[in-house]
Amino acid sequence: MAEPTDTAKTEQVLTEGNEAGVPRRDEERLKKWFIGSIDQGTTSTRFLIFDGTGTPIASHQLEFKQIYLHSGWIDHDPVEIVQTVETCIEEATKEFTKQGHSTSDIKAIGLSTQRETTVLWDIETGDLLHNAIAWPDTRTHAIVHELKNRKGADKLQDICGLPLSTYPSSVKLIWMLRNVDKVKKAYDEGRLAFGTIDTWLLFNLNGKERKLHVTDVTNASRTMFVNLHKLEYDSTVLDFFQLDPQKLKLPKIVPCSDPNAFGSMASGPLKGVKITGCLGDQSAALVGQLGFSPGMAKNTYGTGCFLLYNVGEKPVISHHGLLATVGYHFGGQRKPVYALEGSIAVAGSAVQFLRNNFKFIEASPDINDLAATVKDNGGCVFVTAFSGLFAPYWIDDAKGTIFGITQFTERGHIARATMEATCFQTKAILDAMEKDSGHKLAQLAVDGGMSNSDLCMQTQADLIGIPVDRPVMRETTSLGAAIAAGFAVDIWKEFDELKEINKEDRTIFKPQMTTGQSNGMYKRWERAVEMSKGWVDDSDDIPPSS
Template sequence: MSEEKFVLAIDQGTTSSRAIVFNHSGEIVSVGQKEFTQIFPNPGWVEHDPVEIWESVRSVVAEALQKAEINKDHLAAVGITNQRETTIVWDRNTGEPVYNALVWQDVRTGDIAREIAAGDPLGTERYRQITGENISTYPSATKVKWILDNVEGARERAEAGDLLFGTPDTWVLWNLTGGVNGGVHATDVTNASRTLLMDVRTLQWREDICADFGIPMSMLPEIKSSSEIYGHGRSNGLLAGVPISGILGDQQAATFGQACFEVGMAKNTYGTGCFTLMNTGEEPVFSTNGLLTTVLYKLGDEKPVYALEGSVAVAGSLVQWLRDNLGIIVKSSEIGELASTVEDNGGVYFVPAFSGLFAPYWRDDARGAIVGLTRYVTKAHIARAVEESTAFQSAELIEAMNADAGVPLKELKVDGGMTVDDLVMQFQADISGVDVIRPVVAETTALGVAYAAGIAVGFWNGTDDVIANWQEDKRWTPSMDRAERDRTYRLWKKAVTRTFDWVDEDVK
């Protein structure tokens, strides 16, 4: 066996858990991946089984180590990146979850969000100025409250100090470091900034906001930086004694892995949803255009770096829906080929507001719509409209960022599964009017947290090594006529308005 050292990144995502081993050059050595069950008990409800999540993490760690032909002694550090906002509440004494995880896409908490916003004279604005987030179904706070209000005995157990809350990073860290036998209950600033409970300036939990939601402070994990040693792998595990030294929410991790370290640099990740983040420097910038203010990263004792973020709920998952629910394609990879058989969308626009609309609209009363249908339209036009919808939604985020930042974006770094689709990437460049750039290592989420973990233990020398390792793979340049771009973008916005106000007393 080689004496070379590696860093292991655990990527606990929305549809699968993965473990990726990286070498010092930031290259992928091995990958372990396992999908887990998506649970949809009611329309708009999305859940995961936390026990299945933890078991999937254990499985993929073993798979990645085996494929790389290494063991724990070859690891310099472990990093954890995760689906953000997803909410897990468990018993600190037994390690048993009290309920399934409420996933970030889940919209059951709309009434809670409206009730709390209505109870404050400033509505959601007061919370946004403190936390950077709107009161909505998206952040963790409403989800924790729902669990405490709806699971029998949960509130009493929480008030007695028996229950813990965490996003998936915290759940994985707690189990990795011992669980009921001394597991570390902590999170990092990026994940904490997605709960609606942390002051984005002081990086501390807000007792008054926790009180507004009826969440006991004893449930909350300790907030730490994104790059420090939180604990070590439990003595009887595959990672025994290995430092766990990096945690970043998945979108922040991707931005870090894309080396977006200068103010104004931005990336877009195309996964289950779409997430655009722009570095705004060491001071938080508050949006007037429907974006969130979030912590981008904090390396050890250094000052935090902030970002503006736009989130789109449905991107890659729309392709899955086309495959699984409509059967228009058999494999997700077929969509690009089908969409390319027609020259345009045939006048069809697909707004995938399956659980409402996130940025920049924040409309939980919206529902999905396909508009512009005629007898001329074929399944290829619908496939193309699906492809284009992701780019249209991302273009709206870029438009909002340009307005908030006051400086137009010049180029967009991209990553995630859909970046292999030339049609989507070219249309993104066309409709946004900027160059779109894909890096050599497209697994930037896992890579980003690997860097954060490695920097904490001296495996890499800060962000300079990240910049040195980043390499461009492909660039798409805008080629669409300006008048055509403006016309199709206007039609998209018109289609979006058709989805508003659908949910009312008749629609539940």
């Protein structure tokens, strides 16, 4: 009798002993199925291995260099990013095998990545043409100002869901075409390969000789080149940016979950293992929080802070400063699911700023204890506009500004104001989402580094006036990529099979502040935002002293 295929074995795992054939969890067996998950973020890379119950079994993490050449500029070295991925896979796999597991038990790999960050290379040689320009970079603010005055600018958001700002990949590409000779030459000769980090990693992990040039719908929707309604590149948008698709090599757009589209590992300890899931990190977190129904939302407090609200199978174009984006698309007969998104450029990176630049704390988690040394912010408000302000404000010319400093001010007040900045912006986003959707959120699921702070999450609940729901296992971005990969190889077939994942022992933070108190704090925040505008003007630049 022939040995069952992996798909048949998986189906047996889920349905055995169930006469009706209704999928159910068989935890003992699911614990023997494993999925790798690459989580490539803004400041660090991780590789986790999950079992079929969604439990992380092994992991490894590495930070990589942030390159600040000028004020507002943030570069990443794409080669270093590939190296961190390869090292994390190697180290986590060592840990996995030391536990007695075999690499042959890893059925697939998922990939989640920072979005918008833009990489350009020679499609023929695979040679990198410039450092990656990271998503929070603001060097393009003059280009954005110019583009906003170009005919057709007012129609772009209706097509692609994104407003013109320094945020999307499009303007980063334009900057490199204008300022990097190698990039312009490759474009003129039809050799310029464009990609976000997912595309670059897949190109390298598959081996450059395969020339795999692909992206998933969630990352593609962040470039500003894609028609959000059709999920394909839009000629009107490309014409607006004056880009010739015959000269610019754009990656093929595919669903987030696919058994073949993303190739397989060309080398390393997991050589030959297929990559079957790929999502932008915030979409991955929505999946990892099991936000599969319209009206569900999650907020990830990472380097930045990103709130995604599931709006169902049709995009909702925001009229209140939010983004329309693809939540996820698992392919097959399933339709794509869209989300409204509120993007905050600076969250955890403000904590890193206090650690690295001001030496207030030794490690980022210490921010909670420092903030707890005072009973409130002491009148301080910190508008953390290091990259301007994103949703729902879209103020490119704002700068980071601390208001209310007096002789009474201590480090604890600044620490508390730093955490509150993210909480205030989250409230602004939720208010905008209520206006766009017509519904008030009942509860907010949270994850990411800053969500570890009880003080920060209690402050968040107080300011938004609804409960905040925090899971014990907060690697939801990695879990989301693993789920997408698992669907492609039939470890799961229906979303209902996932409903118990990561649901135990969640912490609920309920509002404790009166509406009057929270409204008073928020009014002061709004005044500070208004006062932070207008700080970026190239004509005011003062040359450095000799």
